[in-house]
Amino acid sequence: MLDGQGRTIDYLRISLTDRCNLRCLYCIPGEAPCWLPQERLLTGGELLRIVKLLVQMGIRDIRLTGGEPLCREDIATLAGHITSLEGVRRVCLTTNGVLLAQKLPKLLEAGISGVNLSLNALERDCYREIAGRDLWEKAWEGFQAAVSCGDRLTVKVNVVPMRGRNEDQLIPLAGLAARRPVHVRFIEMMPVGRGAFVEGLREEEVMKKLTEAFGPMESCAGPKGSGPAIYRRPKGFCGSIGWISALSHKFCDRCSRIRLTADGWLKTCLQYEAGLNLAERIRRGDSDDQLKSAIAEAIRKKPACHAFESGQENNGWETRPMSGIGG
Numbered sequence: 001m002l003d004g005q006g007r008t009i010d011y012l013r014i015s016l017t018d019r020c021n022l023r024c025l026y027c028i029p030g031e032a033p034c035w036l037p038q039e040r041l042l043t044g045g046e047l048l049r050i051v052k053l054l055v056q057m058g059i060r061d062i063r064l065t066g067g068e069p070l071c072r073e074d075i076a077t078l079a080g081h082i083t084s085l086e087g088v089r090r091v092c093l094t095t096n097g098v099l100l101a102q103k104l105p106k107l108l109e110a111g112i113s114g115v116n117l118s119l120n121a122l123e124r125d126c127y128r129e130i131a132g133r134d135l136w137e138k139a140w141e142g143f144q145a146a147v148s149c150g151d152r153l154t155v156k157v158n159v160v161p162m163r164g165r166n167e168d169q170l171i172p173l174a175g176l177a178a179r180r181p182v183h184v185r186f187i188e189m190m191p192v193g194r195g196a197f198v199e200g201l202r203e204e205e206v207m208k209k210l211t212e213a214f215g216p217m218e219s220c221a222g223p224k225g226s227g228p229a230i231y232r233r234p235k236g237f238c239g240s241i242g243w244i245s246a247l248s249h250k251f252c253d254r255c256s257r258i259r260l261t262a263d264g265w266l267k268t269c270l271q272y273e274a275g276l277n278l279a280e281r282i283r284r285g286d287s288d289d290q291l292k293s294a295i296a297e298a299i300r301k302k303p304a305c306h307a308f309e310s311g312q313e314n315n316g317w318e319t320r321p322m323s324g325i326g327g
């Protein structure tokens with residue numbers, strides 16, 4: 001499946017729910033989030049129908065995200081159906097890890113092959129201040145459960161470096177990859193939703209801190225399904241350090257992804273609203289062929305690149321929070 005720029009589109013991120021059990025200050029701060037009403041969410045049947053069509057059209061790698069995907073009760077059943085679709089290469093999960101230890105056995109049975117676990121601090125108070133919940137132990141339990149799966153599961157840790165929030169945690173977090181085969185990735189804060197109001201650290205600044213702590217890093221191959229991340233390895237490390245630097249090292253020319261929101265919007269670029277309301281089309285009775293041709297048209301019009309760096313709001317920019325998009 002090619003878009004209008006000639007890029008191959010073979011990666012789908014599905015937001016299974018906009019709900020989350022954390023209140024991260026850059027994503028869903030505060031105590032009274034405004035969740036999507038239940039009837040707006042795609043049912044399991046609608047979701048699987050869309051995924052099946054997208055796989056027929058060329059999607060190969062799928063990531064289940066949210067909100068917090070493990071808050072969706074039917075996640076293991078959905079994952080099992082998705083992994084068994086002909087043409088699907090890999091199905092992975094992005095999670096905050098809080099419910100992971102208890103749900104992992106069923107997810108492995110369903111055929112999940114990788115987990116990206118978001119962990120912005122190794123120190124409990126710092127974690128609570130960022131995540132809005134005192135759940136560090138649960139997230140850590142999830143991380144340990146994932147690592148204990150060995151070769152059955154690729155484990156990546158997602159860290160968003162924030163000025164004055166977790167700067168002193170970055171070296172210990174990177175150190176998780178020293179003796180474990182995990183990939184710790186530093187994600188530049190993107191001005192999406194509340195992220196626009198929290199200052200992140202750029203790649204160069206984080207790199208400088210890590211190089212001072214661990215010495216120079218060599219480029220290395222990333223784990224399978226590594227997407228836009230660039231990987232490097234300090235000497236003697238078992239795992240690697242990854243960089244997802246959408247602002248300082250834009251990678252739109254390599255973008256292969258589309259997103260499906262929990263309410264059935266096929267989203268073709270993180271920054272823009274551009275895309276297609278598949279839920280509405282399904283509910284009005286469109287046939288598979290009609291859906292496929294609308295999807296192909298939306299993908300043809302996928303924006304060439306983001307313009308986060310312009311800093312100027314523009315018509316057509318996404319207004320949903322990251323939790324509703326599937327970050």
Ligand code: SAM
Nearest residue numbers: 066067068094095096118158189190195322327
């Ligand atoms: N609840 C899951 C989790 O915490 O991983 C999945 C959803 S969360 C939106 C996915 C990832 O997006 C997390 O690693 C989170 O830290 C990251 N994220 C959220 N808002 C962001 C922003 N504005 N810029 C960069 N990353 C962001």
